[in-house]
Amino acid sequence: MRVVILPNAEAVARFGADLVVEQLHTRPDSVLGLATGSTPVALYKRLVQACRTGRVSFSRARTFNLDEYLGLERCHPQSYHQYMRHHLFAHIDIPPEHTALPAGDTEDAFAACEDYERRIRASGGIDLQLLGIGRNGHIGFNEPTSSLGSRTRIKTLTQATIDDNARFYKDDECQPHMAITMGIGTILEARRILLLATGPAKAKAVSRMIEGPLGAFCPASALQLHPDTIVAIDQAAASNLVHGDFYQHVEKEHQQLLGRTGRHSAPLSLPTTKQ
């Protein structure tokens, strides 16, 4: 796990967006795994800007989102279909048929889960998976005690997650209690994973993910098994780490080594001074 500690949330968004841009420069027909929530909003804003200025094109890319609420029509304002349209898809040059989210409004949700797995496989698999993290350590909607080998399936949300997401719903609006989510096994098959976390509310989950024991009680800890995961966090989200200084030291050494060998790791905009 490469842990990159950045000064603030804006730097995290810049780091993430640069990584996505570099992925698309290297392979314009990349398959991207996308996430929702408040955390990636600033990253999506930067990608929209990069596309508008011609720095990147999504015309050959394909996307698969992590999750969608069960029972919400895709046109519902709180659906992740609408979130993606609003924050990204409507503003970039990706063909709509290249974008996919689990079908939370289908009659046969079990078949929809199997179909989603089939479509991911048929695309050749996810090249770069973007993730956020829940305060209870969930990734996608894989709540604590999710099987570390799980595939796309229906999950019942914990009260903690329902409460955390209640801010997006009006008082009289019905909030879903279930979702379709890629499984942890599905996520771990991505070739590269980029997890973003910002703010003090994520500090505990971040330290459990990076330093805690590997276990289903903190689903994000399963990323310890993945050979190419980058965790980009701000100082506040890093504040509970026991070995924060060490990760900063490792990152500096890593950048110097890459500089000496003439190789580049994305993005090149890492701070070079000690935080």
Ligand code: GLP
């Ligand atoms: C939801 C999403 C997750 C996301 C999490 C954290 O539960 N299903 O994919 O990581 O929220 O969201 P936020 O970035 O708003 O804290």
